[in-house]
Amino acid sequence: MKMAVSKASPRDEVLLEGEFDLFPKDKPLYKVTLSRGGITYYPITGSNNIKNSKYLHFGDIIGCRCKKAKDEKYQSKAYLTIFLYPFKKKLFSSKLIRNREIVTFGANSRNKFEENRVLVETWRRVIMHLANNLSVELKAVDRCPVPPKKNFLVLINPHSGPGKAMQIFQDDVVPMLDEAEVKYDLIKTEYAGHASQLVKERNIYEWDGIVIVSGDGLIYEVVNGLMQRDDWQKAIKVPIGCLPGGSGNALCCSINYSAGESFKSNCILHSTFILIKHKVVPMDLVLIQQPDLPPVYSFLAVTWGLIADIDHESEKYRAIGEARFMLQGLKRIFNLRVYKGRLSFLPITSYLPKSGNGTDSSKKVSSKQRFKRLSLHSVGDSFVDNSMDDEETNLERRPRTKSVPAYPYQENSDHASVSQMEDNDLDNVLDQDRLQSLSLNVSECDISTGKQNVDLENSLICDGKVAQHFSSDVERNMQKSDSMRGYAESGKYVDSGFVAAKTSGSLDSLDLIEKLTATKVPGKPAPSPLLVPFSKSVPMDWVTVEEDFITVCATYQTHLNSDFLAAPDAHINDGIIHLFFVRSGIGKSELLKLFTEMDNGSHVDSTSPYIEVVKVLAFRLEPAENQGVMMVDGEKVASAPVQGQVLPGLARIMGIH
Numbered sequence: 001m002k003m004a005v006s007k008a009s010p011r012d013e014v015l016l017e018g019e020f021d022l023f024p025k026d027k028p029l030y031k032v033t034l035s036r037g038g039i040t041y042y043p044i045t046g047s048n049n050i051k052n053s054k055y056l057h058f059g060d061i062i063g064c065r066c067k068k069a070k071d072e073k074y075q076s077k078a079y080l081t082i083f084l085y086p087f088k089k090k091l092f093s094s095k096l097i098r099n100r101e102i103v104t105f106g107a108n109s110r111n112k113f114e115e116n117r118v119l120v121e122t123w124r125r126v127i128m129h130l131a132n133n134l135s136v137e138l139k140a141v142d143r144c145p146v147p148p149k150k151n152f153l154v155l156i157n158p159h160s161g162p163g164k165a166m167q168i169f170q171d172d173v174v175p176m177l178d179e180a181e182v183k184y185d186l187i188k189t190e191y192a193g194h195a196s197q198l199v200k201e202r203n204i205y206e207w208d209g210i211v212i213v214s215g216d217g218l219i220y221e222v223v224n225g226l227m228q229r230d231d232w233q234k235a236i237k238v239p240i241g242c243l244p245g246g247s248g249n250a251l252c253c254s255i256n257y258s259a260g261e262s263f264k265s266n267c268i269l270h271s272t273f274i275l276i277k278h279k280v281v282p283m284d285l286v287l288i289q290q291p292d293l294p295p296v297y298s299f300l301a302v303t304w305g306l307i308a309d310i311d312h313e314s315e316k317y318r319a320i321g322e323a324r325f326m327l328q329g330l331k332r333i334f335n336l337r338v339y340k341g342r343l344s345f346l347p348i349t350s351y352l353p354k355s356g357n358g359t360d361s362s363k364k365v366s367s368k369q370r371f372k373r374l375s376l377h378s379v380g381d382s383f384v385d386n387s388m389d390d391e392e393t394n395l396e397r398r399p400r401t402k403s404v405p406a407y408p409y410q411e412n413s414d415h416a417s418v419s420q421m422e423d424n425d426l427d428n429v430l431d432q433d434r435l436q437s438l439s440l441n442v443s444e445c446d447i448s449t450g451k452q453n454v455d456l457e458n459s460l461i462c463d464g465k466v467a468q469h470f471s472s473d474v475e476r477n478m479q480k481s482d483s484m485r486g487y488a489e490s491g492k493y494v495d496s497g498f499v500a501a502k503t504s505g506s507l508d509s510l511d512l513i514e515k516l517t518a519t520k521v522p523g524k525p526a527p528s529p530l531l532v533p534f535s536k537s538v539p540m541d542w543v544t545v546e547e548d549f550i551t552v553c554a555t556y557q558t559h560l561n562s563d564f565l566a567a568p569d570a571h572i573n574d575g576i577i578h579l580f581f582v583r584s585g586i587g588k589s590e591l592l593k594l595f596t597e598m599d600n601g602s603h604v605d606s607t608s609p610y611i612e613v614v615k616v617l618a619f620r621l622e623p624a625e626n627q628g629v630m631m632v633d634g635e636k637v638a639s640a641p642v643q644g645q646v647l648p649g650l651a652r653i654m655g656i657h
């Protein structure tokens with residue numbers, strides 16, 4: 001072994017060099033170079049062999065071991081076995097999926113096994129450090145310590161999905177965890193609510209994270225169990241990892257999607273890979289309230305109408321896995337129900353309902369009449385031409401780019417890095433200076449309408465064009481949004497976390513963040529400064545839509561299952577609730593088209609006047625006559641009014657950004 005001194009770019013800096021053979025052959029010898037980015041090797045014989053060099057990327061490596069030869073002939077030889085999962089093109093497809101590879105180098109340059117073992121052990125330690133994103137100093141490369149081993153609490157719901165979670169874990173996950181030397185304590189849940197009780201009562205801090213092998217139901221239990229602890233502010237920062245054992249596995253799909261890992265092909269392998277290589281990523285939660293019920297914390301979605309029905313009614317087909325959604329979806333589309341209700345929301349930018357293109361004018365007007373923007377002021381009214389619709393709609397769409405975390409992550413994702421973030425992280429969610437000017441006095445809103453949704457004075461219809469009262473606040477927001485849009489397009493602003501708050505004109509950011517962090521009273525739930533009691537009308541700068549709906553879906557993750565890319569431009573910690581609703585009147589063929597578009601997320605670009613997509617910070621949904629099933633994260637809740645507000649970046653998940 002020779003220590004290298006040459007320096008190139010930081011990733012190319014060579015830390016170790018050596019000559020090894022490549023198992024199972026003992027010839028030729030290979031020149032092997034370990035740089036910060038990966039390992040390069042090529043056969044030493046002949047000329048121009050450097051052209052035939054191969055490269056093992058540390059981003060693909062999950063573990064490595066030192067081994068001794070079984071064969072007497074090679075008793076002095078020490079082996080270095082590297083486990084890696086590089087992307088390969090899937091057979092008969094252009095898709096890239098990870099495949100297991102093992103590369104074993106043999107070291108026999110020293111006379112004694114112990115000497116060769118010490119040599120490959122140095123390599124192993126450096127490889128494990130770099131594969132785990134830990135830093136290695138060139139000067140101290142020989143003294144590189146063994147990196148700490150991760151230790152997880154694994155919770156398995158043996159009944160989730162087709163009932164194979166335990167088998168999946170043992171057959172597919174355990175071998176990879178062994179390769180990566182990840183330790184775990186396994187608990188099989190025995191009843192619904194068991195996981196919730198466990199995380200509420202146990203000392204969860206003895207583990208580096210909680211890994212859930214199930215569908216979204218067990219994740220919901222864990223999140224809510226953590227939030228019920230007296231020390232919820234600390235507990236909710238314990239990283240949660242998830243492996244797909246259920247039928248929907250929405251969070252797994254969303255995490256894999258944001259990490260650029262496959263979820264349609266071999267989701268288990270890719271999710272396990274993320275678990276092993278994870279960085280701790282903040283995740284938005286949404287505080288959900290229903291009248292006379294304790295609050296719950298949602299990580300996925302609130303659904304009502306068609307989507308909720310499909311989820312709920314397909315439970316009986318759980319054994320067929322994800323196909324249950326397609327089957328029930330088709331059944332329900334051909335037996336369409338309409339749901340009366342009132343949907344209110346606090347949009348992140350000024351909101352205009354879609355124009356009535358494609359519908360007859362009477363429909364267009366009556367539909368628009370149901371939209372009201374309740375303004376704080378009646379002065380400065382501006383008439384808004386329909387031609388603005390496209391522009392406004394564009395404000396709501398972000399080009400998809402790689403997500404930039406809202407938090408200054410530590411490179412290392414271990415527990416220590418999480419606790420270091422605690423003091424500052426919520427401060428970092430918002431650029432407080434930028435938000436100082438934003439204002440909403442919630443108490444001002446309470447004086448609002450007296451009656452909800454009948455204040456037609458605030459909304460004028462003129463020749464089929466909507467004239468809305470834009471308060472000076474709202475106008476300011478539009479200007480802000482305009483400048484933000486330029487910023488977004490430049491790529492600097494997009495995904496920088498809590499986008500919503502940055503563009504919102506209606507959030508008292510300081511209040512929100514202070515209230516979220518300042519609740520130190522044991523057992524007290526997280527505050528909800530954007531919400532008012534159900535007995536009161538929603539604040540005045542909320543938008544209310546009173547309609548016959550086909551479905552309403554408020555989601556904060558990209559996927560609701562692997563075939564349902566509900567919010568393509570959502571990010572795990574964007575601080576946004578992505579609201580999607582379909583009005584009644586939509587034809588069955590258009591609805592079918594919508595469902596096929598949901599596979600790739602193109603439904604959000606729909607020009608149909610029946611389909612609306614809007615980004616919000618908070619919402620209230622009041623079903624009329626108690627109709628329709630209401631689902632929170634795939635769990636049925638009371639068919640009653642529901643309201644929610646985003647709690648930006650409150651939880652932690654194991655992801656890769």
Ligand SMILES: Nc1ncnc2c1ncn2[C@@H]1O[C@H](COP(=O)(O)OP(=O)(O)OP(=O)(O)O)[C@@H](O)[C@H]1O
Nearest residue numbers: 160161189190191192214215216217246247248249
């Ligand atoms: N041992 C158990 N016996 C019965 N129910 C359980 C048990 N463990 C957990 N549960 C409950 O089972 C419900 C469904 O679990 P889960 O979400 O994991 O599976 P799923 O519904 O098949 O998956 P998905 O949500 O992806 O469709 C959850 O509400 C959970 O509380």
